[in-house]
Amino acid sequence: MTDIYTKMEKKLDEKGSLSGKKVVIQPNMSMKNLPTEAGSKALEGFTALETATVINRFQKAGGTIAGSSRIAEFAFGLNEDTTASILTEKTVDCAFMTDTLGEASHTAQTAAMYGFKPTYGIVSRFGLIGLIPSMETFGIIAESTEIIVAIMKEICGLDNKDVSMSDNQIPDFSKIDLVNHGISTAGIPAGYSEMLDEKERKIFLESVENIKSAGIAVKEIPFPAYRMFQTVHFIIGCVEASSACGKYDSVRYGHRAKNGDNWNEMYINSRKESFRTLLKTYLFQGAYFQFENYESFEKAAKVRTYLAKETAQLFEKVDVIISPVKRAKYNTGTTKTIDAIYNAFALTLPANVLGCPTLSLPITGKSSEQNPGLQIMGKPYSDVALLSWAATIL
C-alpha cells in the first residue's frame, strides 16, 4: 500500500462529533510541519507552515487524518491519483479531494461511493494548494451521505483567512430534512445522453429510472449552451493557472535548477525542470490568453456570466439537474494531454464553472467500466436540500 499512500497517524485525541472518522487527504492540503508538495517538483521539499482550515476543523471535531494520497500535479485531473484505490481498500471512512474539473464525482464513481462538491465559497480554501482559484472547491467522498453531512457541519462556514468566501447565507447542515427538502423535479439537459454510447446510455437511463421511482419527476430540458462550458472552463482555467503559478520561482521553496548564472535563468530553468508537460501546456496557453489574446479571455468571462444566467433559468423549471459523470472511452486515471482531460471531464466541469453543488451517487450493482455514473447538480446554496434528498433515494 505504500506506493499509493503516506500514512500519517497524527492523532490529536480530540473528542467530538467526528471521533473515530478516518480520512485520507491529498498532499496539496497543508498540515503544519508536514511535507506538502502538491504533486509538483515546484514544491519539492516544501513543509507546510500552517494547517489548512478544513483540516484544523476536522481534527478539532475529533477526526483522524489517516494519510495522504498521490495526486496529479496540483491535483488538476486524476492522472496517477490514488484516492479511489485507497477508498476501495476500506481502511479509511472518507477522502478529502480538490475538485477543479469534477474529480470528486469521478473518484466517487470509481470507488462506488458518494462524492460531494459543495457550493463555491462555503468551505474555506485556506491552506489548500490549487491551480484555478475561481473554480476549485474542496470535496468529500464517503460511503454514506451521513458522513458527508457530519463533516460539512464541522468544516463549512466563514474563515477570515480565506478572502473568497460567500456573502450569502452559509447552508446549515444540521437542517437535513428527509421530508421537506423541496426537491421534486429533475431535468436532464438534452444533449447529455447523446455524448454517451448506446450501452452507457442504457445504463444511465436505468439509473434515472431509479430516481423516478423515488417519486421525482424527470424531464429532458433544452440546454443549447451546454457545449460552451468546456471552452469557458479551459480559457479561464489556464489564465488563472498561469497567474497562480507565477509564484513558483524557486526562490522561497521548491526545486531549484543547478545551472543559472543569474536570477532570470534560475527562474526559467527551475520551472522547466519542475513542471510536467501537461501543466506547461496549460500555463503556456494561459500566458497566451492573458497577454496576447485578452479579448478571448474577456469573451470567455462574459460567456461564463451568460451560462450562469441560462442555468439559473433552468433552475426555475427544475429543482436539480441530472447528468452522467464519465464516458468509458476517456480514462481519467491515465489521460495526460490537455484535450483528453477536458474531454474526460466534459460532463462534470459545468459545476465548477458555475460554482454549483453536486452529488455523485453510487449506482450499486453496476460498477462496470461502461457505467457512466449519475450526478445531481443543485442551484448554488442548495447543498442541504441535495444531501437531504439523496438520503431518501437508492
Next chain:
Amino acid sequence: MSNEIDIEYVSKLARLKLNEEEKKLFSSQLNHILDYIHQLNKLDTENIEPTAHVLEFTNVFREDQVEASINRDQVLNNAPKSQKGFFEVPRIIE
C-alpha cells in the same frame, strides 16, 4: 483556421523554456482551442458583464491586531538556498 502564434514570445511571457517537441505540441493544441473560440464568438455578449466569480463576494476584513507571525527560520528552511536570514539567489543584474 490557422493562427500565427509567436511561440517563442508566448513562452517568454509564460516564463517557460520549451524544447522543440513541446513547441510543436503546444502550438497545435493552442490552434485547437482557438477553433473552439469561434463557437463562443457566435454568441452576442454585447450587454453582458464579464464574471470573475459567478457567485457574489465581498471583501473579508479582520481586526487589525498584531498576531504572532510565522517563524523566520521555518520559512527559510523551505528555501533551496538561504544565508544569514535571507533567501539566497544568483545575481539579478548582469
